Each structure stands twice: as C-alpha cells, then as structure tokens.
Amino acid sequence: MRVVSAYLTPAVVGVIVPAAIALSTLLYKIWRNRVVLIVSQSGNNVTNRVFGADFGQIGYSMEVKIINDSSKPVTLRGFELQLLWNDLDFYWLRDPAEIGNREMKYKMPGTFIEYRRDLVINHRKFKEGVMQPGDVIGGMLLGAGCTPIPKCFPHGSEIEMMLFVYDQRGKRHRAKFAFFVDNSRSS
16 A cells, blocks of 8 residues: 555646546547437338339338437438449439429339328438437438349348438448338339
C-alpha cells in the first residue's frame, strides 16, 4: 500500500482528476452528438420481394422501419440498395407529389400495383425526412430496374441485399434485407 500511496501525491491527484473530468466530458459530448439510426425490415414475402413485370421491368419492394436512436434530430438524405446483380437502370420510384400524380399514388412500372403516398417512404428525405429523437418512419420503399433477375436466383428463392440509409452528414446506416424472388410473370 505504501508504494501506491507514494505515487498518489496531492500533486499527482491534482493532475489526474482534472484530466479524467476533461476526458469524461469529451466522451459525453461525442456520445451526445452521435447519430444512430436503427434500420430494420418489416413485413413478409409479399411486401419484401423482387419481381418481374411487364415490358422487361423489374420491381423491388421492401417494408422498412427506421428509428432515430439519437439524442438530437436527424434528417434522412437518401437510400441505396446494394443489388446482387448489375442494374444500371435501377431507380427509386419518384414522389407522386413531384411528378403531378393527382391520385398521390406510387405506381410500380409494368404492373397494376399501386401504393398510397402515405404508405411509402421514398419521399421521406430532407424536409420530409426530419426525425426527432425516438421518431419512427416506416413504410414501403419502392424501386424499379430493367436488368432481368439472373437465372441463378430461381422463382421462390430468397436472396439478401443490403439497404443503406444516409443521414444529413452522409453517414450510412445499414441493414440486411431478405427478398422473395418472384419470376412468375417472366416464366
């Protein structure tokens, strides 16, 4: 004990305590300013699927839940789906309010599938993507492309792809999503 106490002189304690307080203050500021979005998959194989449609279109639908687990507001900036095949024509369906769709419905190309705007989160970015601490944004995320589903992913199989959600700082928050492969229209 005498050896330890010899090192803990008042002068040493006078240096260690302020340094520990400064370090804990810094760590608290970093923790308080962190941006944490919890991204997860909801739904089932009807809502989470990749499917062939008319006119060579491929549809992508997924049911997503995003939770702001931060202590401050977060703004969603965008979404990215990491495809398992190269589809240079992949795009997220545009907001019906931006393209003048009076019915305010998202329409999957090459199908008769429609979703009311309030059920879809494609437009929940920037002004409409501001999330207060504890807020939850949930709904369908809809995309389309033109590259056929490769034959190595047969009808009825399940594939996994990574979804990235970007915040106002450009930070990526990710989750792995399972998709039902529906090639019934292209068979």
